[in-house]
Amino acid sequence: MESLYGVIGNPIAHSMSPLMHNDAFKANGIAGHYRPFLVKSEELEKAVEGLKALGVQGFNVTIPHKRAVMPLLDEVDSLAEAIGAVNTVIRKEDRFIGYNTDGMGFLRSLRESCPFPLDDKKVLIIGAGGAARAIFYSLAASGIQNIDICNRTPERGENIIKDCPFTCTSASLSLQQAEQGMEKYDIIVQTTSVGMYPDTNAMPVNVNRIKEGAFISDIIYNPLDTKIIKTFRRLGGQGDNGIGMFVHQGALAFELWTGIKPDTDRMRTIVQQQLGG
CATH class of the missing domain: 3.40.50.720 (NAD(P)-binding Rossmann-like Domain)
Structure with a gap:
């Protein structure tokens, strides 16, 4: 059975993260799937509860939820707390812990x-x-x-x-x-x-x-x-x-979720192809 991961934001259809992460799961032989979730601000709390109920193992957070998601998590890493924003959440048992990899x-x-x-x-x-x-x-x-x-x-x-x-x-x-x-x-x-x-x-x-x-x-x-x-x-x-920043923040999130360092050159190539470069 595949483990579920994703990204929440609004808008979200433009996100290149699903392409990058799903390829990394496949390349590393991990039974995981990453998908985008459109979440409106007024539905954020319910969305976080739903992700936990669905057994989601980790997710990214993008605009406009990076700050608003913090009080909805069970724990926030000290660097993310200082920055005042979370862009990556990992699941440990039944707890959601927030990090900032940006x-x-x-x-x-x-x-x-x-x-x-x-x-x-x-x-x-x-x-x-x-x-x-x-x-x-x-x-x-x-x-x-x-x-x-x-x-x-x-x-x-x-x-x-x-x-x-x-x-x-x-x-x-x-x-x-x-x-x-x-x-x-x-x-x-x-x-x-x-x-x-x-x-x-x-x-x-x-x-x-x-x-x-x-x-x-x-x-x-x-x-x-x-x-x-x-x-x-x-x-x-x-x-x-900024491609390097996007790739490396994603690679750090992948590493937090799986314990595996992905191939960042491969991730960069996927992003550049998607951008037409």
């Missing part, structure tokens, strides 16, 4: 794609939403010591810094301040939706003053190369899109 998935992707070691590098995160918080805390937890945030509303960045349970040196900047000091940063992390299809000619900040050889990681993957990545490359920098 930030650590990003970190794995960054280590894989960045052409130089991350230690002692100065990082700038653009944006101060949920993804920025997950990435900031995961970078800080890994020992990266210099992480600044820039946002249209610097107060939101200040809140992320203030709430961070890990030690690092940080400043919250306006977009204009970040533009003026862009040459200080070795790594730029773009976490906003600016540049996403269909508004592909937009950039969240001007990056004309980047340090030569700097690296940008944009968590957007539609389009595969945003304008800010193209601009970095034109100015002598390097960059990568």
